[in-house]
Amino acid sequence: MPGTASPTPLRVALLGCGVVGTEVARGLLTGAADLAARVGAPLELVGVAVRDLETERDPAVPRELLTTDAEKLVESADIVVEVMGGIEPARTLLLRAIAGGASVVTANKALLAERWPELFEAADAAGVDLSFEAAVAGAIPIVRPVRESLAGDHVRRVLGIVNGTTNFVLDRMATDGLELEEAVREAQALGYAEADPTADVDGFDAAAKAAILASLAFHTRVSIDDVAREGIRAVTADDVAAAAATGHTVKLLAIAERTAEGVSVRVHPALVPTDHPLAAVRGAFNAVFVEADGAGPLMFYGQGAGGRPTASAVLGDVVSAARHRVLGGKGPQESAYASLPLLPADAATTRYQVRLVVDDRPGVLAQVAGVLAEHGVSIDTVRQSALGAEAAEGADPAGATANLLLTTHRAREASLAATVAAVAGLAPVREITSVLRVEGA
Incomplete structure (x- = not known):
């Protein structure tokens, strides 16, 4: 009966035996006594599904x-x-498990971001738990706080570094001036990046996590296809150095915002002021910054990947699901009652920092400022660096150039993009060196 501990073991099946799966198995086997005491019944690992029985594995x-x-x-x-x-x-295996009455724990952010409604509808209909703390930010407890602890609050914004690989890469570019390719190779050598780093570098991994967080925070179904995505592939060592010169750090951010018009979800590299908590997140660590009406600003920080950290989150979900089976009850159902409109990428509001090479002659800045004004975009700051090599002694003054750095006030993404395109078409503008968004200010 509910409330009475059962001596009957709960049978646990594990799908996958990679780095994370091995650590989950290790935790279930070596921590069996403690887990049984926390659950109220033994947890019996009855099998581990793998593709190849002959692959060499950890003896654990x-x-x-x-x-x-x-x-x-x-x-x-x-x-x-x-x-x-x-x-x-x-997907097929989890749906089969749910149909058979099993509770499900998954670390699969790609599956959740693509098949969220199908999985939740199946779990709710079967009356079983669907838990996924490990799918976002590894060991960091972020899913449960957003899903449960803030259920009585009104979340306005989620801003996070949710991919440890890209954070490591950008950190190495900032500290040692490495170019992107060099930093990625180092990340691969240390095991932070896969042989094919596309999912990380091009933002797919972060976009899946952003979709999950937005779905939870705003009680609205958000899939990975709803997330505007831009990775770090175009970020250069010069961009990172220029960011530092203006008091910023480059980070790949997952951003989910609720506005009066709907929900905006996006992933892109951005300049974060050095006094913002996210700017201090180094190496392969993750951090998620949540802004809520009642709770105010909250920050969750920790290891976002790796076998043991991720297994910690998985085992937490296993204990929770097991307790529900022993004592009665179940975890929270899907909350998608709000069904807020999902805004297109160009409806987001942000700030831009634009670096340009322009002719060094009177009136150029006024021309650039005029174009911004025509598009309804105002300038926050302007910086002019040293003149280009053309201005060296003996060079033709008519060929001299200057480097301009413009930071705008907040405006719609569509207006900012149109403004940059128009500025690029001005005769005195030799080159748009880079365009980066500014967040967290």
């Missing part, structure tokens, strides 16, 4: 637990833990 995972029959494994489980990644066969 007993070989007799390995199986290639994932379908049969999930049908016999009370709790199914999925850390295999990808859309299929993970």
Whole structure:
């Protein structure tokens, strides 16, 4: 009966035995006594689904637990833990597990960001838990606080560094002046980046996490296709150095905002003021900054990836789901009642920092400022650096150039983009060196 501890073991099936899966198995086996005391019943790891039985694995995972029959494994489980990644066969296996009455724990952000409604509808209909703390920011407890602790508040904005690989890369570019390719190679050598870093460098990983956070924060279904995405591939060492000169740090940010018009969700590199808490996030760490009406600003910081940190979040979900099965009740259902409009990328409001090379002659700045005014964009600050090499002694003064750095006030993305395009068309403008958004100010 509910409220009475059951001596019957709860059968746990594990899908995937990579870095995270190995640590989850290790935690279930070596911490069995503590976990049983916390749950009120033993947790029995009944099998680990893998693609190849012959692959060499950590001895922490007993070989007799390995199986290639994932379908049969999930049908016999009370709790199914999925850390295999990808859309299929993970989706089919989780839906099979849910249909069989098993609670599900997943770290699969790509699957959630693409199939959120289908999974939640199935779990709610079956009356089982669907838990996914490890899908966003590794060990950092961010899903449960947004989903439950702030359920009585009004979240206005979520601003986060949710990809440790890109944060490491940008940090190395800032500290040692490395170019992007050099920093990525270092990240790969240290195990922070995959052999193919596309998911990280081009922002796909962060976009999936942004979709999940936005769905939770604003009670609105947001898929990865609703997230405007721009990675860090175009960021240069010069961009990072110029950012430092103006009191900023370059970060790849996941941003979800609620406005009077709807919800804006985007991922892109941005300049963060050095006095903002996110600017101090170094290396492969993650941090999420939440702004809510009642709670005010909250920041969650910690390791965003890695086997042990991610396994910590997975095991927390396993304990929670197991308690519900022993004592009665279930975790929170999907909350999508708000169904707020999802705004296009160009409807977001932000600030731009634009670096230009222009002819060094009177009236050029006035021309540039005039174009901004025509588009309804005002200038916050202007900086002019040393003249170009053309102005060296003996050079033709008519060929001299200057480097301008303009920072705008906040405006709609569409207006800012049109403004930059118009400025680029001015005769005295030799080159638009870079355009970066400014956030957190």
